[in-house]
Amino acid sequence: MYRLLALLAASSVVSAVSWTGAVTDQSFTVCFEAQNGTRLWAEKTGSSTSSAQLVDLPSSFNTQLGFGCANVTGLAPATSYSYGTEKSGTRSTLGSVTTFPTLGTATNFKFTFGNAARWSDSQSNPAWNAMALKKPDFMVILGDLFYGDLSTTDLSQWKTQLTTVLSNQQSFFKAFPVAYMLNDRDYADAGDKAAAGRSGAIEYYKTLTPHYSIGADQAGLYHAFTYGKVRFILTDLHSESDFSSRTTTLGSAQKQWLFQELSQWKNYSMVVWGSTKAWIGRPDYSTDDWFAYESERTEISNYISSLGITNLVMIAGSARFLAADDGSNSDYTSLAALPENRKAGFPVMHGAPLSDYGLNRGGPFSEGCFGYSLWVNFQYSMMEVTDNATHTCFAYSGYNAQDSADYKTLSLSRCINHNVADSSWVRRGTTGGTGTCLIPVWPNWLSAVVGIMTVVAVFALSVGFFFLGIRLGWWTRSNFLEFFQRRRTRLHTRRSRSTELSAIALKEADAAAAVSAGADSASGSASPRESSAGQPGVGEGWWMMAGTRGAAESAMEVTLAFTTGSRRKSATPDTGNYQAVDLESVSADTVSRRLSAVGRDSIGATPSGVITLPVVEDLQAGERRRTTSRNTVATTRSWDRGIDSGVVEVAAVPGERRRTSSRGSMVSRRSG
Numbered sequence: 001m002y003r004l005l006a007l008l009a010a011s012s013v014v015s016a017v018s019w020t021g022a023v024t025d026q027s028f029t030v031c032f033e034a035q036n037g038t039r040l041w042a043e044k045t046g047s048s049t050s051s052a053q054l055v056d057l058p059s060s061f062n063t064q065l066g067f068g069c070a071n072v073t074g075l076a077p078a079t080s081y082s083y084g085t086e087k088s089g090t091r092s093t094l095g096s097v098t099t100f101p102t103l104g105t106a107t108n109f110k111f112t113f114g115n116a117a118r119w120s121d122s123q124s125n126p127a128w129n130a131m132a133l134k135k136p137d138f139m140v141i142l143g144d145l146f147y148g149d150l151s152t153t154d155l156s157q158w159k160t161q162l163t164t165v166l167s168n169q170q171s172f173f174k175a176f177p178v179a180y181m182l183n184d185r186d187y188a189d190a191g192d193k194a195a196a197g198r199s200g201a202i203e204y205y206k207t208l209t210p211h212y213s214i215g216a217d218q219a220g221l222y223h224a225f226t227y228g229k230v231r232f233i234l235t236d237l238h239s240e241s242d243f244s245s246r247t248t249t250l251g252s253a254q255k256q257w258l259f260q261e262l263s264q265w266k267n268y269s270m271v272v273w274g275s276t277k278a279w280i281g282r283p284d285y286s287t288d289d290w291f292a293y294e295s296e297r298t299e300i301s302n303y304i305s306s307l308g309i310t311n312l313v314m315i316a317g318s319a320r321f322l323a324a325d326d327g328s329n330s331d332y333t334s335l336a337a338l339p340e341n342r343k344a345g346f347p348v349m350h351g352a353p354l355s356d357y358g359l360n361r362g363g364p365f366s367e368g369c370f371g372y373s374l375w376v377n378f379q380y381s382m383m384e385v386t387d388n389a390t391h392t393c394f395a396y397s398g399y400n401a402q403d404s405a406d407y408k409t410l411s412l413s414r415c416i417n418h419n420v421a422d423s424s425w426v427r428r429g430t431t432g433g434t435g436t437c438l439i440p441v442w443p444n445w446l447s448a449v450v451g452i453m454t455v456v457a458v459f460a461l462s463v464g465f466f467f468l469g470i471r472l473g474w475w476t477r478s479n480f481l482e483f484f485q486r487r488r489t490r491l492h493t494r495r496s497r498s499t500e501l502s503a504i505a506l507k508e509a510d511a512a513a514a515v516s517a518g519a520d521s522a523s524g525s526a527s528p529r530e531s532s533a534g535q536p537g538v539g540e541g542w543w544m545m546a547g548t549r550g551a552a553e554s555a556m557e558v559t560l561a562f563t564t565g566s567r568r569k570s571a572t573p574d575t576g577n578y579q580a581v582d583l584e585s586v587s588a589d590t591v592s593r594r595l596s597a598v599g600r601d602s603i604g605a606t607p608s609g610v611i612t613l614p615v616v617e618d619l620q621a622g623e624r625r626r627t628t629s630r631n632t633v634a635t636t637r638s639w640d641r642g643i644d645s646g647v648v649e650v651a652a653v654p655g656e657r658r659r660t661s662s663r664g665s666m667v668s669r670r671s672g
Helices: 002-011 126-133 155-168 198-208 252-263 294-307 444-472 477-497
Strands: 018-021 028-033 039-044 053-056 067-072 080-087 090-098 109-117 138-141 178-180 223-227 230-234 270-275 312-316 322-325 348-351 353-355 379-387 391-401 406-417 560-562 569-574 577-582 595-599 610-617 646-649 661-663 666-669
Touching: 018 090, 018 178, 028 080, 028 090, 039 067, 053 067, 067 198, 109 126, 109 348, 126 353, 126 379, 126 391, 126 406, 155 198, 230 252, 252 294, 322 391, 322 406, 348 379, 348 391, 353 379
Parallel strands: 109 138, 109 353, 138 178, 230 270, 270 312, 312 348, 560 610, 569 595, 646 666
Antiparallel strands: 018 028, 028 067, 039 053, 039 080, 080 090, 109 379, 223 230, 322 348, 379 391, 391 406, 569 577, 595 610, 661 666
16 A cells, blocks of 8 residues: 555656745744745645735745745644745645644644654655654654765755655655754764764755754754643754764753753653664663763763653664663663652653664663564654643554554553652663663564575475485495495494403303312312302303403403393302302393302402402394493493403304404404
8 A cells, every 4th residue: 555655646746845844833944946036835724825925035045056945934823734836926836734733732642753764765665654644743853864974065965865855755745744853874974073074964954954943153953842832852963972082972062951951841741852862772882872972871861860850751763673661771870879759760762764774772671672683674653642731641652664564563651640749750760771672683474484495495405315316326225235234333333342341251151160269260260060058050051251360450340141031140259158149030121230249269369359240131133232330340341450361252143243352461252
């Protein structure tokens, strides 16, 4: 619908562009294109032509440039007027404007505000069309109406930048008046009071924009106006700013003027401070926002607190996102032990970019922020004011306008009850916001699209890789078998290494051997014997050790292996006497972790020494297990240096491959 409105507006374009502002209850200012001999006319909308008021072009009108401003005065309050140009008896209509209500009269109204109109030279910008549909009483533009970044005193270049925007958005500007203040991109190349184009920016503002009265000896462009009983203060935060020292963004004269305006707060139902810079944020001297002028921000907060203001709000630009704070994070006072009725946490609402990418700048905000950093934002803000004898209320709404939608994303509302003492929306804040409100990169629907495209791309690459493998013969049966054979070999190698250097000779004892205190101490061999005391007996399927020991031997480790389902017994020493333990009755899990011990006298040592042995089961097909040991056995991979030699013989499972290796004097034979 917005594109349709833009096309209809484009089809009715006339040669002359115009915009209105500086509206009061009895006057307004029109800035428009005209030549010598042209007069401005204004009449009540719907009245006869004979009642029109004619205004000659003032001497300040730049006829050489063909663009200037003229004031229409002597009008009735809250009345709609049409206006246009007249030359040689021929009239043309430019637009219409409604005067403000009688000064000092409480009334309800609504206004829009915004900034950063980077692509407003496009007729299809949906934000301007969406604002027009809401029919505001006026608009506050908080800077960056165009992105000229000019540093020249050539007024024609400033006019070109301005009229490009006006001609493309004339359906808005010819219907609604504006209150406008410069920011960095429509000031002198985003500079300060030392900018090369400062004088050109000031001349552009005074000559080509409809602004309220500025003092003749006033250095900056700051000014104020009143709608009914609501006071609006617009500060100039560039032409008097000292960016190099970061000591002031107001300048001494403007700061005193601001303090004077704030001191009159009791004369108004509400005070609206329009700031082209972001107020809430941690000190950051790399920016040109209020958080780069920390001491001045604190000074202003202290002054607000000392006055006890209850009805102040700030509308702000620069941050390039929608945001709202109820005063929780805007109080930067440094005064200690403030009385409860002394506070400086005023509501702050950001106007968002009318058409630009978002930024992560400033915060936090009690109501959050909204925007996209890598997606063009078409956003604007609305504020509805309800003002009567008993209450003064405001309702802020932040809107995101796209080609096919216009929806509210943020809101904040507060009221003051005039019948309640100390009723206030200014609150005692914390210590002032020192964070950042982060915005997403792009809309959620685009994230979903990117995610789906990523999945599709991965799937397509996988399919392509698969068919490439078929073409190159990667997926043949022989290649698969070779791959799994290598995999099986690596698994077996890891399994074999768990006992490779920890076990000593295991073999089935023969019937003639015996375990006794008289065992051969030279060879250290040991075999089972029959015993009525329950010691290991002949034919019981025992696996025992055989090896030699050196004089320095203090410990040795033995891995006992048995087959699942067979009957195996383990011997444990008890002051020289052996007790048989039937492992068949123990669960497989317990068996795999059970430790058996053999006294050192079995290999020629005294019974005082004890060797701890881990017991493991043979692995089944497809099974992986890890040999562990407890008590005095630290690892199944260590050998005591006192062991001179040893031979490990482990039977291979059919189809299994075993490796023979040696380390030091130890030899491990793994043959299948």
